[in-house]
Amino acid sequence: MSQDNEKRPGALPADGDLDVLRHQVDAAAGVEPVSLDVSLTIFLDSLARLPHDTIGQRRAIYQAIQAGQESGLVRIGADDMTVDFRYRQLRMIMRYLERDIRAGVDVLAEGYRAVDLEREHQRLETGYATRIAQQESRAARAAGLLAGKSAFLNPSEVAQCTSLSTRLKLIHATQQLRPLERGASWPTTLGPLLGFLLHVIHNESRVALLWALLGPAVLLVLISTPYFLTGVRYILGMDVPTFSLLGAITWIMFRQIIFRCSNNYVSSRVLIHLCLITPLQHALAYALIYLGIYLVVYVVLLSVGAYLNLVTLPAQWMLVLFYVLMMAMGATSIGILFGSIATIWPYFLRFSAVIERCLQVFSSVFLVSEQLPEQYRGYFLWSPFAHGMQLLRTAYFDNYISHDASLSYFLIALVLLAAISLLAERLARCNVQPI
Amino acid sequence: MIHLTGVTDRPQLFGEKQLLLSGVNMVIARDRYALLSITPDWHRPLIDVLAGIRPPSHGLVQHGGLVSWPMGRQGFIRGKGSGLKMVQLVCNLYGLDVLSSIDWLSDLMTNPEYLSKPMLEWPLYIRQEFSFALALIPDFDIYMIDGAIPFAPCRFTKLWQTLFEARLANRTLILSTYRHSQMTDYCTKAMIYERNGFRIEENLADCIGRFPARQIRNDTSAQGGEPGNDSITASESLTF
Numbered sequence: 081m082s083q084d085n086e087k088r089p090g091a092l093p094a095d096g097d098l099d100v101l102r103h104q105v106d107a108a109a110g111v112e113p114v115s116l117d118v119s120l121t122i123f124l125d126s127l128a129r130l131p132h133d134t135i136g137q138r139r140a141i142y143q144a145i146q147a148g149q150e151s152g153l154v155r156i157g158a159d160d161m162t163v164d165f166r167y168r169q170l171r172m173i174m175r176y177l178e179r180d181i182r183a184g185v186d187v188l189a190e191g192y193r194a195v196d197l198e199r200e201h202q203r204l205e206t207g208y209a210t211r212i213a214q215q216e217s218r219a220a221r222a223a224g225l226l227a228g229k230s231a232f233l234n235p236s237e238v239a240q241c242t243s244l245s246t247r248l249k250l251i252h253a254t255q256q257l258r259p260l261e262r263g264a265s266w267p268t269t270l271g272p273l274l275g276f277l278l279h280v281i282h283n284e285s286r287v288a289l290l291w292a293l294l295g296p297a298v299l300l301v302l303i304s305t306p307y308f309l310t311g312v313r314y315i316l317g318m319d320v321p322t323f324s325l326l327g328a329i330t331w332i333m334f335r336q337i338i339f340r341c342s343n344n345y346v347s348s349r350v351l352i353h354l355c356l357i358t359p360l361q362h363a364l365a366y367a368l369i370y371l372g373i374y375l376v377v378y379v380v381l382l383s384v385g386a387y388l389n390l391v392t393l394p395a396q397w398m399l400v401l402f403y404v405l406m407m408a409m410g411a412t413s414i415g416i417l418f419g420s421i422a423t424i425w426p427y428f429l430r431f432s433a434v435i436e437r438c439l440q441v442f443s444s445v446f447l448v449s450e451q452l453p454e455q456y457r458g459y460f461l462w463s464p465f466a467h468g469m470q471l472l473r474t475a476y477f478d479n480y481i482s483h484d485a486s487l488s489y490f491l492i493a494l495v496l497l498a499a500i501s502l503l504a505e506r507l508a509r510c511n512v513q514p515i
Numbered sequence: 516m517i518h519l520t521g522v523t524d525r526p527q528l529f530g531e532k533q534l535l536l537s538g539v540n541m542v543i544a545r546d547r548y549a550l551l552s553i554t555p556d557w558h559r560p561l562i563d564v565l566a567g568i569r570p571p572s573h574g575l576v577q578h579g580g581l582v583s584w585p586m587g588r589q590g591f592i593r594g595k596g597s598g599l600k601m602v603q604l605v606c607n608l609y610g611l612d613v614l615s616s617i618d619w620l621s622d623l624m625t626n627p628e629y630l631s632k633p634m635l636e637w638p639l640y641i642r643q644e645f646s647f648a649l650a651l652i653p654d655f656d657i658y659m660i661d662g663a664i665p666f667a668p669c670r671f672t673k674l675w676q677t678l679f680e681a682r683l684a685n686r687t688l689i690l691s692t693y694r695h696s697q698m699t700d701y702c703t704k705a706m707i708y709e710r711n712g713f714r715i716e717e718n719l720a721d722c723i724g725r726f727p728a729r730q731i732r733n734d735t736s737a738q739g740g741e742p743g744n745d746s747i748t749a750s751e752s753l754t755f
Binding site: 232255273351352353 | 572593604615622651681
C-alpha cells in the first residue's frame, strides 16, 4: 500500500499505517512526563516512515499520534493535569515542526533541533511542575491539618484534648431535641431568656425591685390627695384608697411595659447574636418580667392595705387578673409599635413619655367616665384603655358597675393594636442590627 | 447549606443606607469558604444576614442546620450577666446539659475563674476565649467566624484548634478574617462579595491575591454614623 502512495504524491497515508502508529503511541502512554526528545522522535520517525509531502498527509499523521496519545492516557487513567500537559506538549511540537517544514528546513536530517522549541518546552515543564507542587501542598494541607495540629501538642495536652473531645461527644449524646428539630418554639426560648434577663436586672441594681414597689405608692398618694382634701371618701361606691391604688398600679405597669418594651426592642442588639433570640422575643421577655413584677406589687400592696384596713379586696379576682393581663397586652403592643418606629426614627422614644402622659389623662386612671357630665364622656371613651380600666374596676368592686365601658370595644381595639404592632415589627425587623 | 432566595438588603451602614445585596439567589453548599471583598467593612452586616441574625429587607435566608453565632465578635459577651448564667442560657436554648458544659468549658479555658464574674469585668482575651470555646458546645452545622481565629501560642489555642478541626469535618464554615494564613489553613473555597452579590471561586490562593484582606479600618478612626449604628466598638478592634 505504501508503495502505491509513493506513486501518487498527495494521497493520504494508508489507514493501516495510521492505525499502527496510533496503537504504538497508545501502547507507549505512561503516567510519567515524557521528555521533549522522546516525543519529537515519535514525530520524526513517523514522518520518515510515512509520506508527508502535503499538509493533508502530515495532518493525518499528527492526528493519529494525538488520537493514540489521548486513548492511551484515558486507558491508564491519567489525571486532568497530565492530560493537559501532554496535549500542550504535542501541539507545541506540531506547531514548531510544521513551521520548520513549511520554511523548507530538512527536519529529518540528523541532529535536527527546532529553534525556540526547547526554550518553550522548558517553560511548559516548569509550569507543570509548579502546578503539581501546588496540588500536592493543597492535598497535604487538607489531609494533614489535623495531624499537623496535634503534632505540636505536647503529651499532656494530647491527653487533655482526647478527654475534652470525649466529653464533648458525651454532651452531644445526652442532648435533648435540638432547636431545629423541635421547631421555632417560643416557650423553649422565652423561658431561658427570662431567667437570664432577671439575673441581669438583679445584678444591675438591687434596689430596682424596691423602687417598683415605691413607684405605685407615690402615684397612689398623688391620686388620693385631691379626693381626701375635698373630703370625698367614696366615688360611686368605690372607696378612694382602693380606687387610687388600682389606677396607680395598673397604669404604672402599663407605662413601664411600654417603655421597657420599646427601649429593649431597639437596643436588644447584644443577645440577638444568639440566632435563636429575636428582638421581638427580647421585648416580650421584658414585658413578661414587668408584668410579673407588678403582679407581685399588687399582691404586696393589697395585702398590706387590707391588713391595715385601708383597702377593700377584689370581688372577682380572676376577672381582675384577666383585665390586668389585657392591659399588659395592650401596653406590650404599644411598646413594640413604638420600638419599631424607633428603629427608623430613634428620636421618637422621646415622645413616647409624652404620648403615655396624654393616654393617662384619657384612660380613667384618676376618675371614671360616669363621674363626668354626659356631654364630656365622649372625650374619654374613645380610648380603649378607659374601657379597660372601668371594666377592671367593675370587676373589682361590688358596688360599681360601669355603664359606659364596652368589653367588645376594648378587646377588638386590643386585637387591632396587636396586629398593627406585629406588622410594624415585621417591617422594622431588618433595621435592628446586632451590636 | 444556606439558601438565599431573592435576597435584597439595604441596611443603615456608617450613617447611610447602602445597597448591600441585590436580588441574590444562590445555594451555598457544604464547604469551607473565606469571605473576600474589596470592602471588608461590610463583612459584618453580610455575616449578620448569612447567619440569620438580621433578616434582609427582602427575600429569604434559610439554613439547612443550626447556625453558630459569629465567633470572634464580642457579641453577646457583655453586660452585667455572669459567664455561668450565659452558659446556662446557651445550654438551655440548645437543649444541652448545663453542668457538664460548664465543667467542659472551665477545663478548656485559660482562666475559668472569670466565669463566675460579670462579663463586663472580663479582659478581652477571656471574652474571645469564651466566645470561641462556647461555640464548640452546641452541635452546630454551620460555623460563622467574624474575626481572627485564636492564634496566640498558648494551651487554649492549641486545644481549641484541634477540637475545632475535628468539629469542622463535614460542616460548613464561613470565615471573614484579615489573616491570610488562617484563610488558607481553614478554607478551601473563596466566597467573593462583589456587585451586591456573592460568587464562589475554587482557587482560593488566586482570590486572596486579588482581594487582599486588611484589618477593618473604621475601628480606630471616628465613625460617621450615629452612635446607634456603629458596627464595631474601638475596644474590639484590638483583639477581635
